Amino acid sequence: MKGLLLLLALCLFPGTAFARSVVSLPAARNLTPDCVADAALAHGVPLAALMGILAAEGGREGEAKLNANGSWDMGPFQVNTCNLNELVLQGFTPEAILLDGCINAHAAAWILHREYARARNIWTAIGAYHSRTPQLSAAYAARVKQHLARMGGLWPDGARQ
Numbered sequence: 001m002k003g004l005l006l007l008l009a010l011c012l013f014p015g016t017a018f019a020r021s022v023v024s025l026p027a028a029r030n031l032t033p034d035c036v037a038d039a040a041l042a043h044g045v046p047l048a049a050l051m052g053i054l055a056a057e058g059g060r061e062g063e064a065k066l067n068a069n070g071s072w073d074m075g076p077f078q079v080n081t082c083n084l085n086e087l088v089l090q091g092f093t094p095e096a097i098l099l100d101g102c103i104n105a106h107a108a109a110w111i112l113h114r115e116y117a118r119a120r121n122i123w124t125a126i127g128a129y130h131s132r133t134p135q136l137s138a139a140y141a142a143r144v145k146q147h148l149a150r151m152g153g154l155w156p157d158g159a160r161q
Helices: 002-012 035-042 049-057 081-089 096-098 101-119 122-130 133-151
Strands: 022-024 063-066 072-074
Touching: 022 081, 035 049, 035 101, 049 101, 049 122, 049 133, 072 081, 072 096, 081 096, 081 101, 101 122, 122 133
Parallel strands: none
Antiparallel strands: 022 063, 063 072
């Protein structure tokens, strides 16, 4: 809980000039491939989509990074604090999302599922995981595609590139 209070304090007083501040706390549980697979299955999203997002985000358990808009990205999937209200309603706690790699994967899968239900297109959902702003969304989806291509061409929509 002390770690969460520190994170919230940093959110309230990020400083005058933007620098991508990073807060690192000890992890409660590390992310494993089984965690990612379980999260994909539990939330009905393609495993390849989650793996691509994880590769694009590159965060770590217990790590939070400040964004220019004052929000924070937390954990391996860099779950953004703008999603916290909805995630709390789903039973996730901010502390668990930050410190527990498996919970972070489930939170990310829940967000991706929400975006897929809204868009009905997996690539649109992947882009919206990062941002619903069209240019930012398209650039993010392209970045995820690049990571998936490096991983052997697994595609969340079943196609091969």
